[in-house]
Amino acid sequence: MQSPRVLYSYLRSHWHVYAFAILSITVANVVQAFYPRVLGQFTDTLQTGGINREAIVDASLKLLFIGIAFGLLAGLGQYIIMRLGRKFEFVARGKLFTRFTTLSEHYYSKHGVGKLLSYVMNDVTSVRESISMGVNQTTNAVILIVSVLVMMTLSSIPVYLILVCMIPLLFIPWVVVLFGPRVRGRSLKVQESLAKMTETAEEQFGGIRVTKKFAVEPIMRARFGRTVDTIVDNQLRLVRLSSMFQALLPFLGGLSLIIAIAYGGYLTIQGSITIGSFVSLTLYLRMIVNPLQQIGNVINTMQRSRASLERLNNMLAVQPDIQESPDAKALDAASPELRIRGLSFSYPGAGQEALRNINLTVPHGKTLGIIGKTGSGKTTLVKLLLRVYEPPHGTISIGGLDVRGATLESLRTFIAYVPQDGFLFSTSIRDNIAFSDRSSGMETVERSAKQAQIYDNITDFPDGFETKLGERGITLSGGQRQRTSLARGFLKGAPILILDDSVSAVDAVTETNIIDNLHSQRRGKTTIIIAHRISAIKHADEIVVLDKGTIVQRGTHEQLMKQDGLYASLYAIQEEGTRYAEGKG
Numbered sequence: 001m002q003s004p005r006v007l008y009s010y011l012r013s014h015w016h017v018y019a020f021a022i023l024s025i026t027v028a029n030v031v032q033a034f035y036p037r038v039l040g041q042f043t044d045t046l047q048t049g050g051i052n053r054e055a056i057v058d059a060s061l062k063l064l065f066i067g068i069a070f071g072l073l074a075g076l077g078q079y080i081i082m083r084l085g086r087k088f089e090f091v092a093r094g095k096l097f098t099r100f101t102t103l104s105e106h107y108y109s110k111h112g113v114g115k116l117l118s119y120v121m122n123d124v125t126s127v128r129e130s131i132s133m134g135v136n137q138t139t140n141a142v143i144l145i146v147s148v149l150v151m152m153t154l155s156s157i158p159v160y161l162i163l164v165c166m167i168p169l170l171f172i173p174w175v176v177v178l179f180g181p182r183v184r185g186r187s188l189k190v191q192e193s194l195a196k197m198t199e200t201a202e203e204q205f206g207g208i209r210v211t212k213k214f215a216v217e218p219i220m221r222a223r224f225g226r227t228v229d230t231i232v233d234n235q236l237r238l239v240r241l242s243s244m245f246q247a248l249l250p251f252l253g254g255l256s257l258i259i260a261i262a263y264g265g266y267l268t269i270q271g272s273i274t275i276g277s278f279v280s281l282t283l284y285l286r287m288i289v290n291p292l293q294q295i296g297n298v299i300n301t302m303q304r305s306r307a308s309l310e311r312l313n314n315m316l317a318v319q320p321d322i323q324e325s326p327d328a329k330a331l332d333a334a335s336p337e338l339r340i341r342g343l344s345f346s347y348p349g350a351g352q353e354a355l356r357n358i359n360l361t362v363p364h365g366k367t368l369g370i371i372g373k374t375g376s377g378k379t380t381l382v383k384l385l386l387r388v389y390e391p392p393h394g395t396i397s398i399g400g401l402d403v404r405g406a407t408l409e410s411l412r413t414f415i416a417y418v419p420q421d422g423f424l425f426s427t428s429i430r431d432n433i434a435f436s437d438r439s440s441g442m443e444t445v446e447r448s449a450k451q452a453q454i455y456d457n458i459t460d461f462p463d464g465f466e467t468k469l470g471e472r473g474i475t476l477s478g479g480q481r482q483r484t485s486l487a488r489g490f491l492k493g494a495p496i497l498i499l500d501d502s503v504s505a506v507d508a509v510t511e512t513n514i515i516d517n518l519h520s521q522r523r524g525k526t527t528i529i530i531a532h533r534i535s536a537i538k539h540a541d542e543i544v545v546l547d548k549g550t551i552v553q554r555g556t557h558e559q560l561m562k563q564d565g566l567y568a569s570l571y572a573i574q575e576e577g578t579r580y581a582e583g584k585g
């Protein structure tokens with residue numbers, strides 16, 4: 001059974017702390033179980049007329065001791081268990097995050113970020129509650145019940161009277177077996193609807209600007225409202241069942257108290273037992289009602305958290321799509337020739353191939369330009385190169401080593417990839433540029449910024465490179481963002497640099513400067529430039545034109561211009577556009 005793994009492995013490694021806390025709570029409850037006995041004895045002394053100052057002080061001191069000892073020991077036990085719960089929360093969130101970082105892009109494209117957040121927030125919290133509250137209350141309740149039973153048996157109350165009073169309590173296991181699985185099933189539904197709500201909220205916050213621009217707030221509110229309604233429905237179903245379950249246990253406790261009063265009262269009137277024994281019996285049974293209620297609570301919480309635990313364990317068991325082979329080797333930086341042979345690829349679940357029979361060689365230090373209509377497979381090619389998706393064996397090699405046999409770390413260190421919409425973190429511009437190596441000196445950061453033509457923009461900000469971006473900082477324009485992420489790619493100084501439409505949001509002059517910088521600064525290193533604009537790739541050593549997943553043309557700019565093909569027609573269209581724009585200007 002794999003379900004309780006994450007919790008078990010955690011508790012196993014902390015069993016001694018756990019045992020100490022249980023011991024502390026146990027002693028606290030054993031001490032507390034003496035309380036009816038002291039009162040019973042005091043009642044008998046009162047009845048037999050033996051009451052005096054000494055007896056009152058003695059009983060008061062005993063009760064005081066019971067109170068203080070219980071408070072201290074129970075408090076200590078509770079503190080330790082709460083701490084265990086919080087630590088579990090920390091460990092589980094860490095494990096989840098580590099698992100998230102190993103999952104592939106394919107996984108993220110199938111599962112919304114909000115759903116993953118829900119594991120970190122809702123499910124972990126639910127399990128933590130069962131550790132803190134559940135363990136604490138179970139120990140309290142079980143020990144108190146056992147102590148009370150032992151004390152009752154050792155007292156002068158007849159055993160047959162105790163047994164008769166306990167009859168309703170024998171139904172408790174039946175109630176638990178009846179309700180437990182149902183509570184768990186409904187809890188799972190609640191957790192799933194909570195995950196759906198987090199996912200919807202995350203998506204709606206992400207798209208809030210679009211929502212506002214299109215003035216569709218009512219539609220979005222209604223969509224969010226529907227997910228909240230589902231939660232309310234599921235939660236109400238759960239609450240109905242939990243409440244019934246929780247009420248049944250004290251009800252059974254109440255029944256046993258009624259029997260004690262009726263039958264015990266009768267025996268007292270008959271003189272079979274003393275009034276003191278009768279008082280003790282009712283107090284003992286009264287003491288059992290609370291722990292019974294607690295056990296009801298705990299079983300409820302445990303069932304709910306088992307549903308969350310199942311979700312957590314399933315999440316932690318997800319295997320990454322991209323796995324390193326056991327005999328993976330690091331790529332050799334001395335010979336980064338890139339070879340692609342007979343590469344065809346379709347996305348999982350997609351009907352048609354995104355790439356078909358691609359053959360390419362990019363010799364060490366050369367620049368490859370890739371151009372093609374939108375959806376022609378340019379980014380797919382790069383994703384396969386980076387093993388964001390797994391290319392077929394033997395189709396892509398770097399320096400003679402199949403990328404499937406390379407360590408993922410060496411592959412991703414070897415290649416600097418600058419996407420069109422490079423994500424910037426809410427930290428300083430400096431840290432964003434020095435992302436691959438936070439220890440880079442200021443000089444390196446500035447040089448990269450200059451190469452990416454963003455240096456002047458950054459120094460214009462009052463805080464320069466220390467300017468904070470994002471939530472509590474400034475917002476960069478699309479072109480500034482693109483160039484900052486470009487600077488990040490330059491700083492990595494990797495043997496292969498891939499620019500995936502990374503200069504699309506800059507003006508023509510800036511683009512020319514960036515491309516010139518690329519040529520002068522990356523001499524001897526391999527560069528792949530993907531672009532829609534011919535101006536960005538025309539100086540490449542080789543240009544390939546992709547169309548519907550296949551290479552339809554290849555050669556230098558001059559060679560391609562002489563052919564009557566897609567390249568020349570793209571050039572004509574772009575020239576036409578430029579002339580038109582200039583004419584208007």
Ligand SMILES: Nc1ncnc2c1ncn2[C@@H]1O[C@H](COP(=O)(O)OP(=O)(O)OP(=O)(O)O)[C@@H](O)[C@H]1O
Binds near residue numbers: 372375376377379381
């Ligand atoms: N994760 C995915 N799952 C399924 N199909 C995908 C996925 N990503 C891309 N595709 C499909 O693969 C094809 C190639 O997409 P790709 O992103 O490589 O094109 P592109 O040439 O880079 O386009 P653009 O210039 O617009 O960025 C498209 O038909 C696209 O719909």
